[in-house]
Amino acid sequence: MSGAALGLEIVFVFFLALLILHRYGDFKKQHRLVIVATLLAWYLCFLIVFILPLDVSTTIYNRCKQAANSSPSENNNITGPYSTGIPITGKHPCFKPWSYIPDGIMPIFWRVVYWTSQFLTWNQLQTIGIAAANTWGLFLLVLLLGYGLVEIPRSHWNGAKRGYLLMKTYFKAAKLMTEKADAEENLEDIMEEVRKVNESIKYNHPLRKCVDTILKKCPTEYQEKMGRNMDDYEDFDEKRNTYPSEKSLVKLHKQVIYSVQRHRRTQVQWRILLEQAFYLEDVAKNETSATRQFVHTFQPQEPENRFIQYFYSPTVEWYWECLLRPWFYRILAIVLAIFSVIVVWSECTFFSTKPVLSLFAVFIQLAERTYNYIYIEIACFLSIFFLSICVYSTVFRIRVFNYYYLASHHQTDAYSLLFSGMLFCRLTPPLCLNFLGLTHMDSTISHQDTQPTAYTSIMGSMKVLSFIADGFYIYYPMLVVILCIATYFSLGTRCLNLLGFQQFMGDNDMTSDLVDEGKELIRREKRKRQRQEEGENRRREWKERYGNNREDSTRNRNVHTDPKESNYSETNTNRPVSKYTRSNNRAERDRIELLQDAEPLDFNAETFTDDPLESESGRYQPGGRYLSMSQRTIFDDV
Numbered sequence: 001m002s003g004a005a006l007g008l009e010i011v012f013v014f015f016l017a018l019l020i021l022h023r024y025g026d027f028k029k030q031h032r033l034v035i036v037a038t039l040l041a042w043y044l045c046f047l048i049v050f051i052l053p054l055d056v057s058t059t060i061y062n063r064c065k066q067a068a069n070s071s072p073s074e075n076n077n078i079t080g081p082y083s084t085g086i087p088i089t090g091k092h093p094c095f096k097p098w099s100y101i102p103d104g105i106m107p108i109f110w111r112v113v114y115w116t117s118q119f120l121t122w123n124q125l126q127t128i129g130i131a132a133a134n135t136w137g138l139f140l141l142v143l144l145l146g147y148g149l150v151e152i153p154r155s156h157w158n159g160a161k162r163g164y165l166l167m168k169t170y171f172k173a174a175k176l177m178t179e180k181a182d183a184e185e186n187l188e189d190i191m192e193e194v195r196k197v198n199e200s201i202k203y204n205h206p207l208r209k210c211v212d213t214i215l216k217k218c219p220t221e222y223q224e225k226m227g228r229n230m231d232d233y234e235d236f237d238e239k240r241n242t243y244p245s246e247k248s249l250v251k252l253h254k255q256v257i258y259s260v261q262r263h264r265r266t267q268v269q270w271r272i273l274l275e276q277a278f279y280l281e282d283v284a285k286n287e288t289s290a291t292r293q294f295v296h297t298f299q300p301q302e303p304e305n306r307f308i309q310y311f312y313s314p315t316v317e318w319y320w321e322c323l324l325r326p327w328f329y330r331i332l333a334i335v336l337a338i339f340s341v342i343v344v345w346s347e348c349t350f351f352s353t354k355p356v357l358s359l360f361a362v363f364i365q366l367a368e369r370t371y372n373y374i375y376i377e378i379a380c381f382l383s384i385f386f387l388s389i390c391v392y393s394t395v396f397r398i399r400v401f402n403y404y405y406l407a408s409h410h411q412t413d414a415y416s417l418l419f420s421g422m423l424f425c426r427l428t429p430p431l432c433l434n435f436l437g438l439t440h441m442d443s444t445i446s447h448q449d450t451q452p453t454a455y456t457s458i459m460g461s462m463k464v465l466s467f468i469a470d471g472f473y474i475y476y477p478m479l480v481v482i483l484c485i486a487t488y489f490s491l492g493t494r495c496l497n498l499l500g501f502q503q504f505m506g507d508n509d510m511t512s513d514l515v516d517e518g519k520e521l522i523r524r525e526k527r528k529r530q531r532q533e534e535g536e537n538r539r540r541e542w543k544e545r546y547g548n549n550r551e552d553s554t555r556n557r558n559v560h561t562d563p564k565e566s567n568y569s570e571t572n573t574n575r576p577v578s579k580y581t582r583s584n585n586r587a588e589r590d591r592i593e594l595l596q597d598a599e600p601l602d603f604n605a606e607t608f609t610d611d612p613l614e615s616e617s618g619r620y621q622p623g624g625r626y627l628s629m630s631q632r633t634i635f636d637d638v
Contacts, residue, residue, distance in 0.1 A: 034414040497510075
């Protein structure tokens with residue numbers, strides 16, 4: 001197994017980074033260089049998180065071997081590196097861990113990973129040192145970590161509150177509708193400018209290639225509309241001075257890319273938010289169901305896997321969604337809150353070596369006494385994975401207006417992808433150094449002359465400058481307590497709300513107004529989809545009843561006894577015309593299609609309510625039967 005674990009994790013982490021990047025980026029539309037650079041940055045950062053536990057276990061084995069070979073005559077009285085009192089005898093040999101990495105591999109590996117990530121991060125500042133890079137990363141790390149340590153457990157705890165989630169979804173719908181309308185208006189304005197440029201610059205103009213490049217970035221419907229109005233036979237006038245310059249076309253090209261990306265992103269997010277709102281309303285209605293079978297308002301998409309479809313029955317879905325899932329989120333939130341408390345306590349006490357107060361160091365030293373490498377690697381991985389989740393999740397939640405914004409479902413632009421890769425490269429090295437300090441694997445904290453990890457020897461600790469090693473590196477992480485308190489009381493959210501940036505606050509009048517507005521928007525979209533599904537069901541039933549008869553009658557009307565006679569009757573006005581001519585067939589088909597698409601209105605139907613806590617008449621039944629939704633008046637959406 002020598003080096004096999006390292007190779008497996010290298011391959012696994014690559015596909016993990018590729019999968020996450022596929023969720024946020026668009027491989028088909030974005031530039032290859034952007035995809036490669038972002039993938040490389042994410043891959044290197046994730047690789048550090050997964051490989052560091054192997055480095056820790058290998059370092060502990062090397063320390064044990066070094067201690068055993070340092071004084072052979074005192075082999076029976078040698079103790080562990082932290083004076084645990086357990087001698088290294090035949091009962092406790094220095095056996096190799098299952099994931100042991102041979103000497104010389106890890107320094108080369110960390111050197112390649114570190115300097116590659118630094119090249120991606122500090123390409124324009126080549127003279128900056130390792131200490132400055134780690135200091136800046138630690139400064140940013142504590143800010144993001146303080147937010148994630150509180151927000152992640154709280155978000156999972158609120159995930160068990162269906163009413164809270166539904167109100168927040170309504171609030172998001174109101175905000176997103178404003179952004180969606182603004183994006184549509186901005187796209188229309190930009191397309192109008194493109195239309196004017198397209199009409200002014202003719203086919204033989206020197207800048208026509210630039211205009212064609214801009215047109216390729218426009219939506220398909222706008223390209224077709226502009227193509228129909230284009231006169232390719234009109235030459236341009238060289239004496240005319242109103243032609244746009246190349247610089248203005250470059251600016252217009254950037255505006256087109258931004259407006260199209262923003263419009264597409266808001267459309268996708270609106271559809272996703274609608275599905276989420278419909279789902280939460282269905283859960284609220286099914287919680288009081290006596291049959292304990294989950295009933296959907298709209299027919300859900302059938303899963304591709306028949307195995308999941310067979311076992312995830314409406315009864316199983318009801319127990320999971322309405323009974324088990326809230327408790328699962330509560331338990332998970334409690335576990336995450338315990339982890340957060342451990343991290344905060346360790347960040348405030350990891351500089352103390354006698355006694356050892358950092359809980360991370362205590363856990364690792366207990367496992368080191370018995371040289372339980374599997375436990376060491378699992379404990380290190382879970383610890384650093386939780387720290388990275390708290391930091392990375394904050395990076396994914398940051399939104400700097402609309403310039404930096406990581407959106408799922410392939411809606412992230414190139415600038416945001418590159419900026420996220422840069423942040424990951426800056427945050428991951430100090431994150432891992434901070435973790436080694438919490439576990440006392442860094443000699444700067446433990447103050448012991450022991451073999452350092454390969455990661456510390458290559459990426460460097462804070463020994464370069466004394467005031468950084470003895471001051472900033474030790475005491476600055478204690479500020480995470482202040483940041484956690486500020487996040488717990490939502491001070492940042494309240495400040496943004498006071499400045500005019502609408503934030504979700506449960507006890508705020510503006511929040512209540514936006515919740516009501518979002519609720520009404522969801523109602524309108526729900527009624528619109530209900531009418532569409534009812535119309536489709538009626539058309540489907542009509543086709544099943546009269547489709548075959550209609551095809552037969554149409555086929556009979558199109559049959560002529562003699563093709564020559566038919567053609568002659570259409571061209572010669574003196575001959576008698578057949579009863580069913582081609583024009584009559586066309587008119588008959590139009591009349592039938594018009595009658596088919598007509599939907600009768602039932603003014604005597606019962607009204608229905610859209611309150612998610614009340615019952616609703618129109619639902620998709622598990623057996624496949626769809627009950628017709630009752631209608632309101634025709635002027636509801638006006």
